[in-house]
Amino acid sequence: MSIKLESNTPEGPIEQKWDSHRFSMKLVNPANKRKYQVIVVGTGLAGASASASLAELGYNVKTFCIHDTPRRAHSIAAQGGINAAKNYPNDGDSIFRLFYDTVKGGDFRAREANVYRLAQISNLIIDQCVAQGVPFAREYGGLLDNRSFGGAQVSRTFYARGQTGQQLLLGAYSAMMRQVGLGKVKLFPRREMLDLVVVNGQARGITVRNLTTGEIESHAADAVLLATGGYGNVYFLSTNAMKSNVTAAWRCHKKGAAFANPCFTQIHPTCIPRSGDYQSKLTLMSESLRNDGRVWVPKNKGDSRPPQQIPEEDRDYYLERIYPSFGNLVPRDVASRQAKFRVDEGRGVGPTGEAVYLDFADSIRRLGQKAIEAKYGNLFQMYEKITGENPYEVPMRIFPAVHYTMGGLWVDYNLQSTIPGLHVLGEANFSDHGANRLGASALMQGLADGYFVIPYTLGNYLASQDLPKIDTDHSAFQESQNQVRARLDQFFSINGSKTADEFHRELGQLMWEYVGMSRTAEGLTQAQEKIAKVREEFWQNLKMTGQKDYRNDELEKAGRVADFLELGELMAKDGFDRKESCGGHFREDYQTPENEALRDDQNFCHVGAYEYLGQENNKITWQRHHEELSFEYVKLSTRSYK
Amino acid sequence: MAGTTGKTLNLKLRIWRQSGPDKEGSFVDYEAKNISTDASFLEMLDVINVELVKKGEDPIEFDHDCREGICGSCSMVINGSPHGPDRGTATCQLHMRRFQDGQTVVVEPFRAKAFPLVKDLAVDRSSFDRIIQSGGYISVNTGNAPDANSLPVPKENADMAFAAATCIGCGACVAACKNASASLFVSAKLAHLALLPQGQAERDQRTLKMVAQMDEEGFGACTNTGACSAACPKEISLENIARMNRDYAKATLKDRKTSV
16 A cells, blocks of 8 residues: 555646636535534634634534643744735735745745635735724724835734734634534543544544543544644754644554654744753744844853943844845844854853843834833743743843654645645644745644644535444444554553653654754764654553543653653654755755755755654664655745845 | 752651542641752652651542643642742642741642542543533534634733633632632633633623533632632733623523523
8 A cells, every 4th residue: 555645736726726626626515514513622722713614604513622721722822923915015026925035934845725725815904803893902092003024125013912823712712612602512621632533534533541540431513623843852952832742643544544754843932941950831922023133142252241231342143144135034044043142152142041132222212112011022021931030130141942843744735645645733633834834924824724624625625525324333443442542551551750740851862963954964863863762662661540431631741751752753764865055944965055955956856755654673764755846936046045 | 868959858747548539538647858949739749658658558649730830730738828928829839939948838738529539649630621611612613714814913912811811720710719719710711701702602602601501510609708719820900800700690680491
């Protein structure tokens, strides 16, 4: 069995692809929609918006989330904003420019047609959210305000102070809860998806664990939508929430869904630096801060004076120096790499030397503290709580941290994975951001997929498939339950001495060292071996406590870490296989004399998607497949922000 | 265990342990040793939990996720205050530099009839979801929206709506209230939508439905004490409750179903 990566991109000029596709797709008539059952896993922006929109159309939706309430999904923590090509500021933006910036920002490793559709849909999202009552920031005239984000020279980012994700998620959540009240969405909180049930090659259901009662449940449907977010927690320390994990996606991968570009991870340049061994996660400081903050380090190595005492002439505003056109607003991959170079040169700051300054003194002088507080108040407060320092007086210390994963399950233009009926939305898929995501584009993509893509493409799937009636009595559901139970039993039977968190930390350290901001062929080879060793030990030495049949956080963690230990190896393998640098994937052996990423368009202008072939003892085998990418509208060129 | 400042402290912890809703619970004492003052309160609990797991004991269960004060998962009362001693701070953002070496710290779950206990410090807050599903939305299907700038909203109203909308649904307001009232939570959602032009069409019905659902869930009555707002990690204003009461009176008078 070998998978085929058919992108199913519609024919025709790029401006017309989505319109003509919408016309050519089959429709499910309104009376028939209520005969279909759809499962949505995850209630972040993508899952909640998909659940609401599909229920509004008349489908029966069952929605699952791991939290006690769907409103806690990690989309809630997105700070800075959401892009759209409205051109309200009249500064030259357009759908084509948003499309162009996103393709270039992704370093030419995304599918052009998908990105164009995303840019087209972006404007509808803003309209929809405002109609739902999302309180975006406004100007004194009552109209919507915009700000700038990295990788763009226009202001196209809509925002709600530093809590844009929260406000957008609560909008999607309330739209979904309205459908719960109307009986069209049935909500299953505190459920973790532990397996995908495939019958006759089609995704027909899921197996979940009730995280409160411990019960293993089966749910059948005509299609399964996965909106379970990214896998940044494979690094242990990241800006992701503690529960964010790869398990649902990984279970699908092992059932036949190809995993695309796993090595494309985004290391966000502006996070609060780590402080000690006890640390459980890292906190982001929104990219929007780079609108008004200036990034610098001392010119001289070992300059230990407090930042306020370092005079202008002894400071190196290195982003402004190297990239005069984009300055502090270069894309994230570029800003992160430059911060790492400064630290490697020995010019890092703070007690650990692993930080650079983000300084607001100039903006406070120019605009006043009040203006800065109105824009970023909650971020400054958050910084002060964590570090105990006042950023109005002392420059922030920031350092890159793992934030987002561009890779994910491979999907075609219709968001369908390589398993018919399994659709993947939001960060969980790989589709639109290429090798580097621009700021304020994640919220845009999650909502585009859920509100405006899947409601059309899912209808086409349902209308064109032969879907025999299946319920949970089918033997495939029983088999899946048995497998899930056996695995849980196994965690309890090991009786080792190390906790799941300890293994997770070990994995995280390997990932950060070898599959982090800067990678080498040798390091990536070593990483694969070392991760396999940790995985081997995990299955021999895991310590488990508590009950199987009631709430048990340790058991949840063990399952997630077990999957991260497989994914980590695949990420290192993909990083090794992709012998070029692009976007967030920086190979030291492929760089320009100015230390910029050196792409190899001859050999790697493609999506690398892995098929899981099997596992023997501790050895996992994958096969790498290619989806070639062609660029007809944005010419392949070296990305420059100088 | 020292962080960047190198300072550590020791604490005596008294933590509520209860293995399930129908089981009897009690306080259990633990020693927290050499905790970095740079660690967060939850990271301190992580350290205790690793020790418990190593000993083969059940770790302390508590809800947590984003650890940046926005998901609203944290649900513990620390030394008598929901989310601990700092104003405008969720438990996950509370840091150990706020405590004294040798201090005794008492930790218990949010307690309210409408928040049944799940285990240890974790409670079930699905009553909040049922209140939202009763009317906490604007009924607009996907695809129906006019251009976002077609309806200007005065900046002042937009800012007030935003302030009310920042509620994270943690339930500290309920835990702080002597009557376990959910008025701050409900009124924040009502105010968010009532302050925007988009929310006007359903304003009366929304108020009536959400207040009725709040009562049905078993939350107590509001006596305008203000403990809720003082405990709120997002410092949601008491003004919202006044607005809710006004809107409720208006809606009741106008309501055809209840007026004779």
